[in-house]
Amino acid sequence: MADMTVKGAALAAAAAGDFSDLPIHNPAVECASRERIRAIQLEKLIAQVEWTYARVPWYRARMDELGVSPSDIKTLDDVRKLPFTDKSVLRDTFPYGLFAVPLDEVVELHASSGTTGKPIVVGYNRADMDMWADCIMRLVQMAGVVPGDRAQMAFGYGMFTGGFGLHYGLQKLGCMMIPAGSGNTERHIAMIEDYGTTVLIATPSYALHMCEVGERLGFDWESSSLRVGLFGGEPCPPGLKAEIESRMHIVCTDNYGLTEVMGPGVSGECLAARDMQHIAEDHFLWEVVDPETGEPVPDGEMGELVLTPLGKQAIPVLRYRTHDLTRVVCEPCACGRTTARMQKVRARCDDMLIIRGTNVFPSQVEDVLSGIQGVTPHYRIVVDNEGGLDRMVVHVELKPEAFSDSFEDMERLRRAIEEKLKGVLLVGVRVKLVEPGGIERTTGKAKHVEDLRK
Secondary structure, three states, rough: OHHHHHHHHHHHHHHHHHOOOOOOOHHHHOOOOOHHHHHHHHHHHHHHHHHHHHHHHHHHHHHHHHOOOOHOOHHHHHHHHOOOEHHHHHHHHHOOOOOOHHHHOOOEEOOOOOOOOOEEEEEEEEHHHHHHHHHHHHHHHHOOOOOOOOEEEEOOOOOOHHHHHHHHHHHOOEEEEEEOOOOOOOHHHHHHHHHOOOOEEEHHHHHEEEHHHHHHHHOOOOOOOOOOOEEEEOOOOOOHHHHHHHHOOOEEEEEEEEEOOOEEEEOOOOOOOOOOOOOOOOOOEEEEEOOOOOOOOOOOOOEEHHHHHHOOOOOOOOOEEEEEEOEEEEOOOOOOOOEEEOOOOOOEHHHOOOOOOEOOOHHHHHHHHHHHHEEEEEEEEEEEEEEEEEEEEEEEEEOOHHOOOOOHHHHHHHHHHHHHHHHHHOOOOOOEEEOOOOOOOOOOOOOOEEOOOO
C-alpha cells in the first residue's frame, strides 16, 4: 500500500496554494527575470540563425530570397524577418534535406506516421538529446515527480517521439522506468500493483480506459501506489482531467510538444495554474500570430503558436507554424516560475469544421458534453453531406446510471443535449446516444472526428 502522505502531497500543495516544497529543476532559468530570459533567448537566436544559414541550403535560399542575412538578427523582434516553416517544408525535403549535421552524428531518428503523405522525419545529435532530456526533467518536476519515482510508460516505443522523449528525461532525473508500451490494459494494471508504479505516462483517453477496466476488475485505485499522471498526445479537457483524478486518486498534468520542433517538452503544466503550461523559453522562442495574416497578435490574445527551437543542431527549424491555437501570458506564476505560460491547446486552425457556413471546433463539443450529467468524456463527430447539405452527428456515450430502457427518457435526454449543443455551436446537430462502452477506446490519440464529405 502506498504512503498516502506522499501520494497526496502534490494535490495538497495545489489545494493549499503553497508550492514551496515542490521541486524546480532549473531555478536559474525558470525563476529568472523577464529581462534575463529575453537576453538568453536573443543570444541563442543569433547563434541558431547563423548555424542554420551556414548548414541548411533550404533556409539559406529562402533567406537570400527575402534579403535577410544572419547579421540582420539584432533583437528578438527581428525573428519576423525570417521565413516561416510548416509541415509541407519537411515533407518536400524528405528525408534529410533540412539536416544540418552529417548523418553519422545523428544518434536517433523519429518520424510521424505519414498516413496523409510522406512522413515528417527529424533527427537528434547528442546535444539535442541532452536538451530534450532537460525539457522533460523540467516539466515532470512541475507535476511533483521526484528521483526514485517508478514511471510506467503506456505510450508506444516506435517512431513516435512521445514514448522515448519522456523515457529519457525521466530516467535522467533518476526515476525507475517501466517500459510497458501501449496496449494490454489488464497487464498495465497488474504491473502497477506488482511493481509499485507511482507515475503513469499515457494519453488521457487511455488513462480513463485503464481506470474503467481497473474498476471492472475490482482494482482499488485509492490505495494504489500510483500518484501522478503525465498526459500528452491529445488535448485533456478539464472535465476529463477531473474525472480521472477523482477516480484514480492521482494528480494529472498535461505536457505539450510536437515532432517537428523536438517532441514532448516544449511546455508543461504546473500545479498552480491548471489551465496553463510553462514554456521552456531558454530552448524555444515563441510567437503568437494571426493564422490568416501571420502578423503578431496583441499580448495575451488568442492566435496561432509559432516556435523556433533555440540550440537544436541536427535539424534546426525556424518559425515553425504549429497550427495550434493558444494565448501566452508572461506574468509570474504562483508556483514561483517566471517563464511564459501558454494556455493549453484545445483547438487547431486545421481542426475547424465548417458546417453550413458556421465554424465549429471539436473542443466546443467537449466543453458542452463535460457539463452534462451522465455523459462520459468519450464522443465522436461524424460529418457528411446528404443531399448537398452538411450534416453533423455527435455520438454521445452514456454512463451506466444514465442509460435507460425507457425510450421517452432517452429521447428527452437526446433532445436536451441537442439543444445545448445548438446554443453553443449556433448550428443544428443531431445527437445519437451510445450505450456505455460503445465508443471505441484506443491506446493512442483518440479520433473524435470523421469527415465523410467529398
